[in-house]
Amino acid sequence: MSSERHSGSLSMLFFPLMAPGHILPTLDMAKHFAMRGVKATILTTPANAPLVQPFLARANRSLAAYPMCLRLIPFPSDTGLPEGCENLSSIPFRDRTTLVFKFFNAVSRLREQFDWVLRELLPDYVVTDGYFPWTYDAAAELGIPRLVFHGVSFFSLCLNDSVHRNRLLESHPADAEALVIPGLPHRIEMLRSQLPRSESEEADSKSYGVVVNSFYELEPDYARHYREVVGRRAWHIGPVALCNRDDDADKSARGYDCLRWLDGKSAGSVLYVCFGSMGDFRAAQLRELALGLEACGHPFVWVARSEGGDDEWVPKGGFEERVEGRGLVIRGWAPQILILNHPSVGGFVTHCGWNSILEGVSAGLPLVTWPLFAEQFYNERLIVDVLGIGVSVGVKEYSVKPEERGVVEAETIRKAADEVMGSGDGAQEKRRRARELGEMARRAVEKGGSSYKDMSNLIEELTEKKNAVQAQPQPPLV
Numbered sequence: 001m002s003s004e005r006h007s008g009s010l011s012m013l014f015f016p017l018m019a020p021g022h023i024l025p026t027l028d029m030a031k032h033f034a035m036r037g038v039k040a041t042i043l044t045t046p047a048n049a050p051l052v053q054p055f056l057a058r059a060n061r062s063l064a065a066y067p068m069c070l071r072l073i074p075f076p077s078d079t080g081l082p083e084g085c086e087n088l089s090s091i092p093f094r095d096r097t098t099l100v101f102k103f104f105n106a107v108s109r110l111r112e113q114f115d116w117v118l119r120e121l122l123p124d125y126v127v128t129d130g131y132f133p134w135t136y137d138a139a140a141e142l143g144i145p146r147l148v149f150h151g152v153s154f155f156s157l158c159l160n161d162s163v164h165r166n167r168l169l170e171s172h173p174a175d176a177e178a179l180v181i182p183g184l185p186h187r188i189e190m191l192r193s194q195l196p197r198s199e200s201e202e203a204d205s206k207s208y209g210v211v212v213n214s215f216y217e218l219e220p221d222y223a224r225h226y227r228e229v230v231g232r233r234a235w236h237i238g239p240v241a242l243c244n245r246d247d248d249a250d251k252s253a254r255g256y257d258c259l260r261w262l263d264g265k266s267a268g269s270v271l272y273v274c275f276g277s278m279g280d281f282r283a284a285q286l287r288e289l290a291l292g293l294e295a296c297g298h299p300f301v302w303v304a305r306s307e308g309g310d311d312e313w314v315p316k317g318g319f320e321e322r323v324e325g326r327g328l329v330i331r332g333w334a335p336q337i338l339i340l341n342h343p344s345v346g347g348f349v350t351h352c353g354w355n356s357i358l359e360g361v362s363a364g365l366p367l368v369t370w371p372l373f374a375e376q377f378y379n380e381r382l383i384v385d386v387l388g389i390g391v392s393v394g395v396k397e398y399s400v401k402p403e404e405r406g407v408v409e410a411e412t413i414r415k416a417a418d419e420v421m422g423s424g425d426g427a428q429e430k431r432r433r434a435r436e437l438g439e440m441a442r443r444a445v446e447k448g449g450s451s452y453k454d455m456s457n458l459i460e461e462l463t464e465k466k467n468a469v470q471a472q473p474q475p476p477l478v
């Protein structure tokens, strides 16, 4: 066991919330740091190791300096969660609200294990999830600066700040009353019932800064607003997923039939439909979505998750025969990034999770927005109102529970699909803007691009700070 601080290269410990939407971008982000010579260690729990290990094995084949490492800490027992349920996406659909509460309770009990790992590894910096505010105190006790990773956009961070600063949640959050979020670069209007019920984190403001998976050109007004008005130190380093774009091993390791299916379709003709790692619907909504996709006339790939069997939701009367060859339904996990970047794909129906949005933007695609919960309604406003690359299906209410959501009708879905895939002027303009942003995203992470440079600034600053600290005498560790 080493208790010496590393000299030379920076060492960083990354600790993401256990959910695909947090672990996947954290791995990509850590890979970016490792590609610049940082010793990166990922911390997670045993049931999440299978999600991390193949990524590290692939990444380490191309890393010249230090391999990325994995460190595991046990998930608490007696949590009230099903055995092996150590990831938000593996929480069963039924009784989700109670189980999610238990999950976060269990997560807060990881503090002691986290302390042990810190004392043993003594990284120069930790990059921990916004959902783990307690990691700030644990790291501060050892004099280790903490960077926060929320996995959301600057836009969401700014809206969230305004909502809390102006106490907008304090009066009847369930009301479907329109309100303007004050003090922002654009006029952003939302329904009160769409606002996320998030906490404002005091630990954020005490932390060293925030790393943001976004690029400057996507949301310049909000990148500035967050730094200058909200007043946080922040670095934009995304889209981090683009670090895997030339990774052929990654592609062949996940070679799927659906890519061959897409090969048979014409360029830009296919609509891809996916609601992230936790987006589930009741049967009535799935049926309506099926009918909407059938009516829109475009080929589609639809990642459909439902707890019941297909009998519960597949429309009666020969739906599957009618869409045969035109629609592909994937039940389970889809290779989303590969699908989005296939030349046959021309549009994306998304729940507006930030990773999905960035992946869609990076692929240059227009979006149909269908937010469900978390900060997804904020992202919808960015896509529809600020960037003009999407159209909304009009969901009015934030809801974690599928059974509480109103049903979006087939005709609404058909129309929205047409507004991004069709031949009208509006659709063409959205596609043009989306392609432009896709180009900007790719340039941002290339050498000399805005995200590349901001990451260089960050690494330089962290290295200087480390060297300055090391030049001072160290207090003995107890």
Ligand code: UDP
Pocket (backbone or CB within 6 Å): 019, 020, 021, 022, 024, 274, 275, 276, 277, 278, 279, 303, 332, 333, 334, 335, 336, 337, 352, 353, 354, 355, 356, 357, 359
């Ligand atoms: N994802 C995937 N296949 C799926 C569903 C999701 O690869 O079938 C990936 C997707 O590419 C994204 C992440 O899982 O990187 C989901 O993150 P996001 O922020 O979009 O949504 P969340 O799941 O956190 O709601």
